[in-house]
Amino acid sequence: MSKKKAAVGHDRLKRGSFCGFGSLLLLAFALVFLLDSPTNWPSSYLSIEDRDNTWPEVDAPASARRKLAFLFIARNRMPVDTVWDLFFHEAAKEFFSIYIHSRPGFIYNKRTTACRYFYNRQISTSILVDWGEASMIEAEKLLLVEALKDPANDRFVLVSDSCIPLYNFTYIYNYLMTSPKSFVDSFFDAKESRYNPKMAPVIQRENWRKGSQWFALKRDHAAIVAADADVFRMFQRHCKRRPLPEFWRQQSMNGDPSKQHNCIPDEHYVQTLLAIKGLEDEVERRGITFSLWDQSGRIQERKGWHPVTFALSDANVDLIRGIKNITSINYEAEYRTEWCTSNGTAQPCFLFARKFTRHAAMKLLNLTLQAI
Numbered sequence: 001m002s003k004k005k006a007a008v009g010h011d012r013l014k015r016g017s018f019c020g021f022g023s024l025l026l027l028a029f030a031l032v033f034l035l036d037s038p039t040n041w042p043s044s045y046l047s048i049e050d051r052d053n054t055w056p057e058v059d060a061p062a063s064a065r066r067k068l069a070f071l072f073i074a075r076n077r078m079p080v081d082t083v084w085d086l087f088f089h090e091a092a093k094e095f096f097s098i099y100i101h102s103r104p105g106f107i108y109n110k111r112t113t114a115c116r117y118f119y120n121r122q123i124s125t126s127i128l129v130d131w132g133e134a135s136m137i138e139a140e141k142l143l144l145v146e147a148l149k150d151p152a153n154d155r156f157v158l159v160s161d162s163c164i165p166l167y168n169f170t171y172i173y174n175y176l177m178t179s180p181k182s183f184v185d186s187f188f189d190a191k192e193s194r195y196n197p198k199m200a201p202v203i204q205r206e207n208w209r210k211g212s213q214w215f216a217l218k219r220d221h222a223a224i225v226a227a228d229a230d231v232f233r234m235f236q237r238h239c240k241r242r243p244l245p246e247f248w249r250q251q252s253m254n255g256d257p258s259k260q261h262n263c264i265p266d267e268h269y270v271q272t273l274l275a276i277k278g279l280e281d282e283v284e285r286r287g288i289t290f291s292l293w294d295q296s297g298r299i300q301e302r303k304g305w306h307p308v309t310f311a312l313s314d315a316n317v318d319l320i321r322g323i324k325n326i327t328s329i330n331y332e333a334e335y336r337t338e339w340c341t342s343n344g345t346a347q348p349c350f351l352f353a354r355k356f357t358r359h360a361a362m363k364l365l366n367l368t369l370q371a372i
């Protein structure tokens with residue numbers, strides 16, 4: 001038992017900037033691990049914050065916080081960068097900032113992207129993201145840590161490299177900046193196969209939430225997600241995405257994969273953390289990013305528009321009009337319908353949509369950035 005705990009600690013140290021008087025420290029840590037229970041671990045040397053957590057203690061006054069921070073999760077080249085170039089072209093510099101988590105070492109410049117606003121916006125702390133592991137949420141946290149360093153950043157919106165904006169900058173900016181709440185797709189996750197009881201007591205069953213990972217957070221919520229170590233640690237240990245059936249044979253070491261928890265870290269973490277912190281009153285519990293491909297898969301839990309999976313050839317005026325016309329989301333499991341609003345006024349639900357290829361995005365360009 002204690003051996004396992006020490007191994008976790010050691011792993012974190014190796015990945016951080018651990019050097020010098022190593023063996024002595026390790027010995028000290030080993031003693032701490034032997035004597036202590038996991039919930040009492042000091043968070044400082046286990047959390048991701050210890051790489052660099054120097055965002056300002058004192059924030060700028062609310063009136064000076066007027067930037068919308070775009071946090072991109074990318075692999076390397078961005079398929080729809082042309083769209084984003086046009087999108088940001090319209091915006092004044094003082095109203096937005098951009099942070100990209102990409103493969104470590106990948107640099108955005110003239111050669112690698114068609115979007116001028118992406119040049120050198122990769123964060124230097126990026127990590128390798130393993131499919132199905134907690135490293136995806138670690139990447140999100142690292143983006144937040146970087147973005148929080150600019151005291152002018154007030155809202156933080158997470159977007160994928162295959163996301164396109166459905167409106168122009170001004171519309172999206174006003175929508176997110178005037179809302180007194182964060183936007184996080186979130187519902188109580190009743191599915192037994194995804195909650196691992198070993199996460200208790202840090203994560204209680206009643207706070208276990210699911211939803212899409214693509215959030216828009218207020219600054220205080222962003223700081224909470226960036227700083228959290230306790231809940232994140234539970235995810236690292238007990239929340240993994242089950243491999244797809246085609247990879248089961250390679251996973252045979254771990255017993256019958258069909259019986260493993262299929263936890264899906266990035267679709268639980270932020271919503272569960274905010275529930276644990278008792279902040280759901282400050283959250284619009286619905287997403288702002290429409291996902292084309294997961295619409296049919298989730299129909300049991302949450303009905304959006306039509307239960308269809310769209311093909312590339314469907315990328316046309318009607319598709320975009322249809323998405324922009326959605327004004328409510330039905331969360332069947334909770335008998336809850338979210339009538340989409342921002343600061344009290346009825347609004348379309350979705351500001352972004354995914355996943356689009358470069359080709360489809362180009363085809364849709366004139367339909368999204370201009371009002372249709």
Ligand SMILES: *[C@@H]1O[C@H](CO)[C@@H](O)[C@H](O)[C@H]1NC(C)=O
Nearest residue numbers: 177178179180342343344345
């Ligand atoms: C939110 O709505 C209220 C009431 O309509 C309005 O007075 C206020 O200015 C709005 N807030 C922002 C930030 O736009």
Ligand SMILES: *[C@@H]1O[C@H](CO)[C@@H](O)[C@H](O)[C@H]1NC(C)=O
Nearest residue numbers: 318321322323324325326327
């Ligand atoms: C938008 O939605 C309304 C009601 O849901 C429907 O009557 C209308 O035809 C829709 N318009 C488009 C362009 O899809």
Ligand SMILES: *[C@@H]1O[C@H](CO)[C@@H](O)[C@H](O)[C@H]1NC(C)=O
Nearest residue numbers: 362363364365366367369370
């Ligand atoms: C898109 O708009 C541009 C200029 O606004 C125009 O030159 C181009 O032909 C349009 N493309 C399509 C496919 O409508």
Ligand SMILES: *[C@@H]1O[C@H](CO)[C@@H](O)[C@H](O)[C@H]1NC(C)=O
Nearest residue numbers: 167168170171369370371372
């Ligand atoms: C931005 O989009 C909104 C809503 O679609 C539209 O009303 C407005 O005219 C657009 N602004 C510009 C500068 O295109």
